[in-house]
Amino acid sequence: MTNIKKKNKNTLLEKEKKLGLILLLPTILIVLSVVIFPLLANFWISFKPVSLGDLRPPKLIVKERIKGNLSDKSQIAEIQYRYRNSSIKYDLENVIIKDIIPNGFTVKDLQPARFCRIKLKEITCNLNNVSSRSSGKIIIKIHKNDQWQKELDNPKKTKPLVTFSSKNVLTSFEFNTENFKKVFSASEFFEVLKVSFYYTIFGTAGALLVGLLAAQILQKSFRGRSIVRGLLLFPYVSPVIAVAFAWVILFDPFSGIVNSMLVQMNVIDKPINFFGQKYTDIIIFGYVFKFPLALSMVIAFEIWRYFPLSFLFILARMQSFPEEVYDAAKMDGASPLQQFYYISLPFLIGIMSILFLLRFIWTFNKFDDIFLLTGGNAGTRTFTVNVYEQAFAVSNLGAGAAVAVVIFIFLLTFSLLFMRYSKKETF
Amino acid sequence: MFWKYGLFFSILSGGIWGVFWQIFFTVIGILTLGTPLSLELSQIMIIGPLAGILYIKSQKFLSIKFHLTAIIIITFLIFISHLGNPYKAEDENQLIIFMLILLTSFFIWVSLNHCLYNLSPGKLSKHDIESFFIKFMWGIGLIILILITLIPFYIMIMTSLKNQQSLILNPLDLSVNLNTDFKTLFNSYIELFTNFNFHLFLINSFIVSCTTVIITLFFSIPGAYALARLRIPNKKIFSGTVILIYLIPSIVLIIPLYAVFSYIGLRNSLFGLILVYPATTIPVALYMLRGYFSALSSEIDDAALMDGLSRIQIILKIAIPLSKPAIVSVGLYVFMIAWNEFLIAFMFLDDPSIFTLSRGIMSLNSSEIPQQHLMAGAVIATIPVMIIFLYLEKFLISGLSAGGVKG
Structure with missing residues (x-):
């Protein structure tokens, strides 16, 4: 009896397992093919000297031309095949060109004779190797024979058939560590590292602090609070491209409002190129500081765009506070600042540390914002922008992939940290 | 200690709010008029604190009538202190200039009303000082937050409605001439x-x-x-x-x-x-x-x-x-x-x-x-x-x- 029950239960469990896996299968497949596979491919590419040009597979271009008149009177004509290796880097191997000569012609001569054979009406030219950028000609002299018919027999009617094989860097098994050497040895590596961490730390902390302030302000109920709350989310929900360009135009050195306003009010003498100037000198008590202007502007944008998110989380957490605690604190004579420091802050510290870690990861991985604001110039090149710069601007895909691998290793470290922390605090 | 008195806080907040709204409405003025206005802060640094003192000294008889009178007094003071020509603007814009000053006074008074309400001019407890401070920061914080959030969007919309010529001629002129027809406006x-x-x-x-x-x-x-x-x-x-x-x-x-x-x-x-x-x-x-x-x-x-x-x-x-x-x-x-x-x-x-x-x-x-x-x-x-x-x-x-x- 119990045995049967157990068996029933087991089959039910089996069925459930199976169904669960079936339901998850499409997700797994899609994620495997578009996330995991590229991730692995990224490692693969990072060990190879691949440039952007290698993505265009090498091709043999063959053009067929007929010399001489094929009208009724003349008897002789010439078919020419001009071929060219389109690649500037790769040789083509085992190149074979085949074509069929129509019935109305007899082949008289075939050049180069070394490579070309004729069998029945089919010409086969085995060219072996065609080195990169080289080209050549195949010439076939033909005569009209008595079967010739004007309408049917045009040699151009059949397209030449081309087969070849070529080396492909992407799929070959040649590896080297040139890309990594290039990425790590470059003097700019430490510059990029420094900028990345500056951007990430100040961007994340700033957004978190402004979010905390905003949440404190909006916690108090007042007329129009829900409108203001919606309003504060605008920067986050709008397309990044729209708001980034709005900032660029706002701070434009020639026609930007901020600059002309500052000049108008005599705060500065000449316009400042906010997103294009690496350093600006700030004089405090006679000391001259080199202030990283463009980087700070990019960080300011980051704070502006992402504080709504921290704000939303912190506000949600604050609204779940037990009201009584504050009442009790007020009864005991705690001042507002004391209430904030001793009650609110300890409540919030959990969610804030989680937010900090998650946002840290995301800010570190941020590409769009910096790319659109400065293009990575003026001392704002982070790792993510460097991926683009290496892969698509310098068109060295391998080096770009190597930078991406570096990013991924950072990401993995941060995520493991996050996983360890988030066990303590659920949200 | 002088800084523990309500009077001190009224002077302080009057000054800060005065400067804040003066800057704010000068910018608004520049953007709506499209003509250069000069930012003048010295007068408001005296008038603001005076308004603060006025508010805190007259708390017992606050009424709508009193509020209106106070706003008119502040407006008048601003006008007089600039010798009748605030912002050094051109003459034809007098009406808008007047509106700007009226708004400046109005907002100074409203802000004072927000953070000085029920504050006594005499010696304050630590609790009172903190709650004044929080109210004050709350007001400034809310306004700055809203402004910072909205300015890029405002610029986005206004720039999209301008034409090339006027943008190059005067980047500050964000006023939109609503009299132009639909086609030129949404060109x-x-x-x-x-x-x-x-x-x-x-x-x-x-x-x-x-x-x-x-x-x-x-x-x-x-x-x-x-x-x-x-x-x-x-x-x-x-x-x-x-x-x-x-x-x-x-x-x-x-x-x-x-x-x-x-x-x-x-x-x-x-x-x-x-x-x-x-x-x-x-x-x-x-x-x-x-x-x-x-x-x-x-x-x-x-x-x-x-x-x-x-x-x-x-x-x-x-x-x-x-x-x-x-x-x-x-x-x-x-x-x-x-x-x-x-x-x-x-x-x-x-x-x-x-x-x-x-x-x-x-x-x-x-x-x-x-x-x-x-x-x-x-x-x-x-x-x-x-x-x-x-x-x-x-x-x-x-x-x-x-x-x-x-x-």
Whole structure:
């Protein structure tokens, strides 16, 4: 009896397992093919000297031309095949060109004779190797024979058939560590590292602090609070491209409002190129500081765009506070600042540390914002922008992939940290 | 100690609010008039504190009549102190200048009323000082927050309505002449839709975003249900992996995706985008929906199982209807991600007839195309998201707070 029950239960469990896996299968497949596979491919590419040009597979271009008149009177004509290796880097191997000569012609001569054979009406030219950028000609002299018919027999009617094989860097098994050497040895590596961490730390902390302030302000109920709350989310929900360009135009050195306003009010003498100037000198008590202007502007944008998110989380957490605690604190004579420091802050510290870690990861991985604001110039090149710069601007895909691998290793470290922390605090 | 007296705080807040509103309305004045106004702060630094003293000394007899009188007095004082020519503006703008000063006084008084209310001029307790300080910071903070949030959007809309000539002549003149006819006012928009294919970009963006939402929901609902309800081996590892995948940025994936999609010829096509987008959104949706499904009581499921429904039927007839709001939130969030996506669209699309809006706006970013076109494009891309946001704010906010750590 119990045995049967157990068996029933087991089959039910089996069925459930199976169904669960079936339901998850499409997700797994899609994620495997578009996330995991590229991730692995990224490692693969990072060990190879691949440039952007290698993505265009090498091709043999063959053009067929007929010399001489094929009208009724003349008897002789010439078919020419001009071929060219389109690649500037790769040789083509085992190149074979085949074509069929129509019935109305007899082949008289075939050049180069070394490579070309004729069998029945089919010409086969085995060219072996065609080195990169080289080209050549195949010439076939033909005569009209008595079967010739004007309408049917045009040699151009059949397209030449081309087969070849070529080396492909992407799929070959040649590896080297040139890309990594290039990425790590470059003097700019430490510059990029420094900028990345500056951007990430100040961007994340700033957004978190402004979010905390905003949440404190909006916690108090007042007329129009829900409108203001919606309003504060605008920067986050709008397309990044729209708001980034709005900032660029706002701070434009020639026609930007901020600059002309500052000049108008005599705060500065000449316009400042906010997103294009690496350093600006700030004089405090006679000391001259080199202030990283463009980087700070990019960080300011980051704070502006992402504080709504921290704000939303912190506000949600604050609204779940037990009201009584504050009442009790007020009864005991705690001042507002004391209430904030001793009650609110300890409540919030959990969610804030989680937010900090998650946002840290995301800010570190941020590409769009910096790319659109400065293009990575003026001392704002982070790792993510460097991926683009290496892969698509310098068109060295391998080096770009190597930078991406570096990013991924950072990401993995941060995520493991996050996983360890988030066990303590659920949200 | 003088700084423990209410009077000191009234002077302090009067001064700061005075300077704040003076700067604010000078800027507003410059933007509406388009003529240079000079920022003069010395007079207001005296008048502001005077207003503060006036407020705190007369707290016993505050009435609407008194408020109005006070505002008029401040306005008068500002006028007199500038010898009748505040902002050093030209004569023909006198009326607007007067309005600006009236507004300045009004807002100074309202701000004082907000943070000095019920404060005695005499010695204050620590509690009073702190609550004054908090009220004061609250007011300043709220205004600055709203301003900083809105200014870029304001610039975006205003620039898009200008024409090239007036922008170069005077970048400060953001006033919009409403007397001009529709065609000149919305010139940039008309231009974008007629000469720059923006109608196509809009359609493409909608196609890509909506398809992404449908595909994402189609795969993530059953997947999330399975993760929330069914007994699957290694469920914990699976959930952890989902979060990890969700954290992988597209910049890490873009090179292989670019290479492979170029090879198989899918790169320059909307189909390619539709293939990639769901893969980035499904983990998010799975993560969010799993949370919602777990929150549903499993007793309903058990009851339905007893009644002979299959798991698929349970998903269709129970889980989906019960979590409709959650699904709407997730759908909207995914729509937002797809609509706003920039990097993949930028790398993949070369052919202008299949540009999405993000890609289309990027093509406007050149020195040959005037700024107001770029801003008009930005407005066009922002409006649909804003409409969704304003109508379905509740849903989107819950979507944001469930999965919004990414972005």
